[in-house]
Amino acid sequence: MQVTDLYVSAPGKAILHGEHAVVHGKVALAVSLNLRTYLRLKADTFGKVCINLPNIDTFLSWDLSQLKQLVTYFHGKRDEVQCLDAELVRRLREFIGVSNGSLDTCSMATLSFLYLYLSLFGSGELPSLTLTVWSELPTGAGLGSSAAYSVCLAAALLCASGAIPPPLKEWEHTARWCQEELELINSWAFQGEMIIHGNPSGVDNAVGTWGGMLRFLAGKIIPLSRVPLLRILLTNTKVPRSTKVLVAGVKDKINKFPSIMVPVLDSVDAISCTCEKVLSEMTCEPITGEHYNILEELIDINQHHLNVMGVGHPALDRLCQVTLAKGLHSKLTGAGGGGCGITLLRPETDSLMVQSTVQELKDCGFDCWETSIGGPGVQQHSAISVKEEILEILNYY
Numbered sequence: 501m502q503v504t505d506l507y508v509s510a511p512g513k514a515i516l517h518g519e520h521a522v523v524h525g526k527v528a529l530a531v532s533l534n535l536r537t538y539l540r541l542k543a544d545t546f547g548k549v550c551i552n553l554p555n556i557d558t559f560l561s562w563d564l565s566q567l568k569q570l571v572t573y574f575h576g577k578r579d580e581v582q583c584l585d586a587e588l589v590r591r592l593r594e595f596i597g598v599s600n601g602s603l604d605t606c607s608m609a610t611l612s613f614l615y616l617y618l619s620l621f622g623s624g625e626l627p628s629l630t631l632t633v634w635s636e637l638p639t640g641a642g643l644g645s646s647a648a649y650s651v652c653l654a655a656a657l658l659c660a661s662g663a664i665p666p667p668l669k670e671w672e673h674t675a676r677w678c679q680e681e682l683e684l685i686n687s688w689a690f691q692g693e694m695i696i697h698g699n700p701s702g703v704d705n706a707v708g709t710w711g712g713m714l715r716f717l718a719g720k721i722i723p724l725s726r727v728p729l730l731r732i733l734l735t736n737t738k739v740p741r742s743t744k745v746l747v748a749g750v751k752d753k754i755n756k757f758p759s760i761m762v763p764v765l766d767s768v769d770a771i772s773c774t775c776e777k778v779l780s781e782m783t784c785e786p787i788t789g790e791h792y793n794i795l796e797e798l799i800d801i802n803q804h805h806l807n808v809m810g811v812g813h814p815a816l817d818r819l820c821q822v823t824l825a826k827g828l829h830s831k832l833t834g835a836g837g838g839g840c841g842i843t844l845l846r847p848e849t850d851s852l853m854v855q856s857t858v859q860e861l862k863d864c865g866f867d868c869w870e871t872s873i874g875g876p877g878v879q880q881h882s883a884i885s886v887k888e889e890i891l892e893i894l895n896y897y
């Protein structure tokens with residue numbers, strides 16, 4: 501089977517409010533970032549499947565004959581994807597030699613690729629292909645790198661399998677899929693997330709698929725079209741952590757102290773709803789200092805709640821202290837335990853103040869940058885629409 505070459509990309513995300521609570525059926529507000537993961541899929545004729553993941557130093561290849569042995573029992577279902585095929589996951593773990601509890605970056609990325617590849621092609625002829633992924637996002641830092649990776653894999657492999665068409669016309673530079681196709685991409689990306697995260701809510705892959713700002717509640721995705729332009733500072737504490745471990749830790753705490761933790765989750769839910777209301781008011785009436793005061797207070801309260809859930813870290817406390825000394829308010833974003841935080845900048849915060857805050861955070865050993873939000877969801881690219889330095893990496897392998 502011969503597949504068509506293609507380039508796709510998907511954005512990372514920042515969660516404004518609702519991380520962790522969203523896993524337990526509460527509202528989350530999330531927004532895409534203008535930092536993306538790019539994937540190149542190239543058809544080959546060597547009878548091999550190769551993956552190049554330079555961000556995580558992973559370069560692997562398998563003979564099609566090896567992979568075929570894994571699918572002897574398998575009848576792929578491309579349009580019915582509610583839960584993982586436990587037997588396929590077990591075989592793949594055995595095949596790549598990874599135990600159930602492993603958090604190894606390379607194993608998780610490999611497992612999710614092989615799972616999607618075999619699920620989508622396993623019922624027919626396996627195609628020979630090379631897949632290269634490069635991301636502008638820090639890996640495992642709370643900005644949805646796993647979801648952007650899974651969304652790119654799902655879009656590229658669904659296209660290659662013929663389940664969805666490549667949307668790009670000859671004369672276009674970028675193109676997106678229709679709603680129904682996006683839903684299919686999102687549901688397969690969720691499978692990839694399940695392998696990496698264990699128990700994902702689905703909010704991260706939804707942002708990677710649709711982009712923009714959205715409200716997510718129990719699998720229901722509502723795009724928020726009327727939102728004010730927010731200025732956000734992103735800080736990566738560079739403390740490594742695993743979303744899977746942190747999500748499992750919060751679940752344990754809820755099971756151990758339900759009467760203490762459930763009200764905390766309810767309070768986070770109320771924070772997300774209040775934030776959504778304020779953001780919507782800011783688009784239909786003149787923006788005042790009071791709107792920003794409320795947004796800042798919500799950030800502070802939520803950061804305390806996340807500490808109560810056990811997903812804080814001294815480096816995140818440091819971020820909050822440094823920014824508060826400048827009158828700015830921060831919270832962790834994503835799974836916490838280290839990784840990234842967001843700081844809300846007010847419209848009147850001048851660039852000198854931003855620069856000195858960034859410098860102080862860098863002096864703590866953190867990476868820090870002002871970011872723009874609301875990038876488009878998953879899309880196909882022509883080669884010339886991919887930034888030159890990224891194209892060079894994707895085409896190197």
Ligand SMILES: Nc1ncnc2c1ncn2[C@@H]1O[C@H](COP(=O)(O)OP(=O)(O)OP(=O)(O)O)[C@@H](O)[C@H]1O
Pocket residue numbers: 537553555556603604605606607608609610633634635638639640641642643644645646647649696697704741742743744833834835836
């Ligand atoms: N560029 C990439 N190339 C290959 N694998 C990646 C890449 N980015 C992420 N991954 C996979 O995703 C895993 C990190 O996922 P994890 O969910 O822990 O962090 P995150 O998605 O960055 O943060 P969060 O889920 O809190 O937003 C890595 O261990 C790796 O398996």
Ligand SMILES: C[C@@](O)(CCO)CC(=O)[O-]
Pocket residue numbers: 515518519520521522523642644697699700701702703704743747833834835
């Ligand atoms: C921590 C979490 O809520 C967000 C991770 O970005 C996990 C999830 O929703 O799957």
Ligand SMILES: [Mg+2]
Pocket residue numbers: 644645646647697704743
């Ligand atoms: Mg993740």
